[in-house]
Amino acid sequence: MSLELDLKKLIIEELKIDDVEPEDIGDEDALFGEGLGLDSLDAVELVVILKKHYKIDLEDMEKARAAFASIKALATYIRENSEVK
Amino acid sequence: MPDQGIPTSPQYGTRLGHWFFYIALKWFGPVPAYIMLIFVVPYYVFVLKRPRREASYYLKRMFPNDNRFRRLLRTYQYINHLGLSLIDQAAIGILGRDKFDIDFADREKLYELSKSVKGIVLLTSHVGNWQTSMAVVDDMDKPVNFLLRLEDHVADRYFFNLSGKEKSIKIIDPTTFMGGLVQVTQVLQRGETVSIMGDRAWGARTMAYEFLGEKALFPITPYHLVAANGSDLVIILTARTGKLAFKIDYIHFPYEDMDLKGKTKEEKIHYLLGKYVEILEAWIKKYPFMWFNFFDFWDLNKEKYEAETI
Numbered sequence: 001m002s003l004e005l006d007l008k009k010l011i012i013e014e015l016k017i018d019d020v021e022p023e024d025i026g027d028e029d030a031l032f033g034e035g036l037g038l039d040s041l042d043a044v045e046l047v048v049i050l051k052k053h054y055k056i057d058l059e060d061m062e063k064a065r066a067a068f069a070s071i072k073a074l075a076t077y078i079r080e081n082s083e084v085k
Numbered sequence: 086m087p088d089q090g091i092p093t094s095p096q097y098g099t100r101l102g103h104w105f106f107y108i109a110l111k112w113f114g115p116v117p118a119y120i121m122l123i124f125v126v127p128y129y130v131f132v133l134k135r136p137r138r139e140a141s142y143y144l145k146r147m148f149p150n151d152n153r154f155r156r157l158l159r160t161y162q163y164i165n166h167l168g169l170s171l172i173d174q175a176a177i178g179i180l181g182r183d184k185f186d187i188d189f190a191d192r193e194k195l196y197e198l199s200k201s202v203k204g205i206v207l208l209t210s211h212v213g214n215w216q217t218s219m220a221v222v223d224d225m226d227k228p229v230n231f232l233l234r235l236e237d238h239v240a241d242r243y244f245f246n247l248s249g250k251e252k253s254i255k256i257i258d259p260t261t262f263m264g265g266l267v268q269v270t271q272v273l274q275r276g277e278t279v280s281i282m283g284d285r286a287w288g289a290r291t292m293a294y295e296f297l298g299e300k301a302l303f304p305i306t307p308y309h310l311v312a313a314n315g316s317d318l319v320i321i322l323t324a325r326t327g328k329l330a331f332k333i334d335y336i337h338f339p340y341e342d343m344d345l346k347g348k349t350k351e352e353k354i355h356y357l358l359g360k361y362v363e364i365l366e367a368w369i370k371k372y373p374f375m376w377f378n379f380f381d382f383w384d385l386n387k388e389k390y391e392a393e394t395i
Contacts, residue, residue: 016350032263040263041290041306044313047270058271065262 003075010053011036015045027072035070043068054082107175115176115329122168130161139379140164146297146383147373159374166374170213170325177217184329189221191335195319198337199225204273204316206307207280210365211377213323217331219254222278229278230255232265264289266306273314281307283320283361284378292354293385294362297369301382308357312350315340320361322368324375336364 008022011031015038029035032043046068050056056078058064067077109117129136140160144151148159177185198205199222207222207229222229233256257265257272257279269279282304289304296303311318318338326332338360345353369376 039290040266041309043263044266044270044309047267047274048313051274057274058267061262061268064267068263068267 003078004071007071007074007078010049011046014049015042025071027075028070031068031070031074046074050078054078056082106172107179110172110176110179114180115172118172118176119169119328122165122172126161126165126168129164130157136160136164136379142381142383143297143376143378146299147369149298163374166325167377170375170377173217173325173329173331176329182217182221185217186327186330187217187221187333188326188331189333189335191333191337192221194337195222195321195335196225198317198319199227199229199278201317202276203340204276204314205278206273206311206316206318207278208283208307208318208320208361209280210282210284210322212365212368213325213331213372213375217323217333219280221333222254222280224253225278227277228253228255228272229280230257230269230272231280232257232259232269233282234258234260264306266310269310270314273310273316279310281310283307284365284376284382285380292358294355294358296362296366296382299383300385302385303358303362303382305354305358307361308354309350311340311357312345312353318343318357318360320364322364324368324372334368 004027005022008025011017011025012020012022017036020036025036031046032038038046047058050058058067063077067074106118106121109121137157137160140163141156144156144159144163148155151159173185219229219231231254255272257268259265261268269281273279285304289306290309291302292305293300293302295301307318310316317340320334320336320338322334324332324334338357343356345356348356365376
């Protein structure tokens with residue numbers, strides 16, 4: 001399973017997003033606002049997911065901003081920063 | 086979260102706490118500043134309409150049977166307490182906390198708790214003088230992070246700027262990326278403490294809960310953080326008990342001891358919010374002129390309270 005697909009499944013499951021399947025989310029779709037429609041409280045869950053599943057700490061908020069742009073950006077960030085791939 | 090998502094607060098503090106008060110405080114201590122209130126408070130209560138209107142949102146729920154004269158009297162007491170509180174807020178920064186008599190019986194419990202590896206969500210409220218609560222956490226082993234905008238807390242700048250506690254007290258600005266919540270979650274994961282106001286809904290997702298007899302809107306961010314991170318919840322409430330004298334109540338809800346198992350996220354938030362509202366309401370009934378909130382929490386349709394979290 002690709003990291004991108006893994007992330008989509010995790011987000012749908014952990015954020016309890018109804019009526020959305022992994023294939024409905026494009027790799028470059030915006031996660032927040034228009035797009036998947038996540039908000040800042042969902043961002044909390046995302047930080048928890050990153051820590052729990054990929055042992056990643058988001059210390060730099062500018063990098064976090066870039067990583068939270070899309071599934072592709074998040075996957076890239078994980079590949080660059082996690083030992084758990 | 087954009088700037089425009091958070092309206093500015095009514096700045097009675099800006100008016101009441103003009104430099105004149107601060108100079109008086111610095112040179113002569115709090116008593117002359119307290120005396121100046123005798124002249125300032127009647128202006129706010131009897132001349133200006135806005136303070137009366139904004140005080141009435143709360144006072145009419147707290148004292149529903151008051152006639153007009155009684156309401157005016159209560160408004161005077163209420164604004165006078167606000168004035169005293171604003172002076173104390175500035176005084177604790179300018180004069181230092183050593184000048185204050187702070188009764189915080191559970192201080193050691195909070196200090197011990199802060200040493201644990203788990204993060205703490207420290208819930209404060211606009212009661213008494215919550216800045217006093219800040220002053221007693223400023224020498225904890227790990228940093229305490231306050232989610233607030235300093236521009237909304239004019240008198241508090243004296244506390245933050247002058248207390249010299251930059252290392253132990255950190256500010257997270259809710260107007261930055263994701264309302265500061267990514268950073269907040271990060272510090273909770275590091276086992277630090279995050280202090281959040283539980284009774285101001287601006288710019289945050291809210292949930293309605295029965296408060297003083299009617300449904301009111303409260304922010305859900307603190308409870309979401311507790312539920313997502315498995316953090317402990319601590320509520321502290323500070324009452325002014327006399328000249329430069331305060332009493333701090335401390336209520337600790339360990340995550341493991343809370344009845345959250347099997348609950349959905351919304352149910353967890355509702356449960357935790359209920360705990361807070363129950364404690365806040367009981368406290369307010371004990372100190373009715375020390376809850377300083379001048380907003381219509383009970384107007385469930387107000388646009389400014391709508392969810393606006395990005």
